[in-house]
Amino acid sequence: VVVMYVKYGVDDDTKGTTKNLKTIVIERCMEYIRAVSQMPSSNNCDAIWEGFQNSFLGKDPCKVHVEDYDQFITTVQQDIPCNKSLFWSKTGQIAHDFTKATKCFMTLEDTLLGHMMDGLKWCGQQHSKEFNYTSCPGWNECEFNPVRSFWRRASAHFAELACGNVMVMLNGSIDSPFNKQSIFGSVEIKKFDPEKISYVSIRVIDSLQDRTSCNSISLQDLGRILNNSRLDFDCKDIDKSEILQCINDPISQSCDCVN
Numbered sequence: 091v092v093v094m095y096v097k098y099g100v101d102d103d104t105k106g107t108t109k110n111l112k113t114i115v116i117e118r119c120m121e122y123i124r125a126v127s128q129m130p131s132s133n134n135c136d137a138i139w140e141g142f143q144n145s146f147l148g149k150d151p152c153k154v155h156v157e158d159y160d161q162f163i164t165t166v167q168q169d170i171p172c173n174k175s176l177f178w179s180k181t182g183q184i185a186h187d188f189t190k191a192t193k194c195f196m197t198l199e200d201t202l203l204g205h206m207m208d209g210l211k212w213c214g215q216q217h218s219k220e221f222n223y224t225s226c227p228g229w230n231e232c233e234f235n236p237v238r239s240f241w242r243r244a245s246a247h248f249a250e251l252a253c254g255n256v257m258v259m260l261n262g263s264i265d266s267p268f269n270k271q272s273i274f275g276s277v278e279i280k281k282f283d284p285e286k287i288s289y290v291s292i293r294v295i296d297s298l299q300d301r302t303s304c305n306s307i308s309l310q311d312l313g314r315i316l317n318n319s320r321l322d323f324d325c326k327d328i329d330k331s332e333i334l335q336c337i338n339d340p341i342s343q344s345c346d347c348v349n
C-alpha cells in the first residue's frame with residue numbers, strides 16, 4: 091500500500107475541514123505541553139481550542155482576516171529563546187527535518203501554535219456555528235481564507251518574537267529564492283525588529299553545484315530590504331547534500347548547525 095502524505099497540502103484544495111479537527115488539535119496541544127518541560131502552566135488546551143474556533147466560526151470563509159486570530163494568539167503562551175528562530179520559504183520539508191534532527195533551531199511548527207495547526211485545514215460558514223467539512227477555499231482562491239490568515243498571523247507573531255541571531259533557509263533551485271509574495275517576504279521580514287535581532291544568516295539551499303544563488307537578483311532584493319531595516323546579515327550558498335548529510339548524521343563534525 092502506498093500512502094501519499096501531503097503535508098503542505100495545496101493538493102486537496104477542494105476539500106473541507108480536516109476530519110476530527112478538534113481531537114487532533116487538542117491532542118497535539120496536550121502532547122506538546124507534556125513533552126516540552128519549560129511550557130508556562132497557564133496554557134489550557136480546551137481554552138486554546140475555544141479561542142481558535144471563535145476566530146473563524148460563523149464567518150464567510152473568504153472573510154476571515156488576519157486580525158481575527160489576535161485574541162486566539164494571546165491564549166497561547168510560550169517563550170521563544172533568542173538565537174533559535176529559523177524562517178524558511180519553499181524549503182519547508184528540509185527545514186523541518188533539519189530542526190528535528192539537530193535541535194539547532196526552531197521553526198514556527200516547532201512552537202505550540204504552529205505544531206497544533208501544521209498540515210490541517212479548516213473553515214466555517216456564515217449564519218452557522220458549524221465547521222464546513224465539505225469544502226473550504228484553497229490557499230489562493232480568496233485572500234482572506236481562514237488557513238492563510240492564520241499562517242499570516244502566526245508567522246507575524248513568530249517573527250516579532252525573534253531575537254539574537256536568526257536563520258533563514260531559502261530554496262536555491264527556483265528562480266526567486268526570495269519571493270516578496272511569500273509569507274516570509276510579505277509578513278515575517280517586515281516584523282524583524284533591528285532592536286532585538288542582531289544578525290540574519292541567510293542560507294540558500296542549492297541542489298546543483300554552481301552555488302551562486304546568493305548573487306541572484308532575488309537575493310539582492312532581500313539584501314536591500316535588510317539594509318533598509320538596518321539589519322546585519324550574510325548569505326551563503328549551501329549544498330543540499332550537506333544539509334541532508336547533517337540530517338542523517340546530526341552529531342558529525344560537518345554538521346555544526348550549518349554556520
Ligand code: N1C
Binds near residue numbers: 180
Ligand atoms: O510563504 P512562505 O513559504 O514563505 O512561508 C514560510 C514562512 C516560514 O518562515 C514560517 O514561519 O512562513 C511561516 N509559515 C509556516 O510556518 C507554515 N507552516 C505551514 C508559512 N506557511 C506555512 N505552512 C504552509 O506552507 C502554508 O499552508 C502554505 O501553504 C505554505 C507556505 O510555504 P512557502 O510558500 O514555502
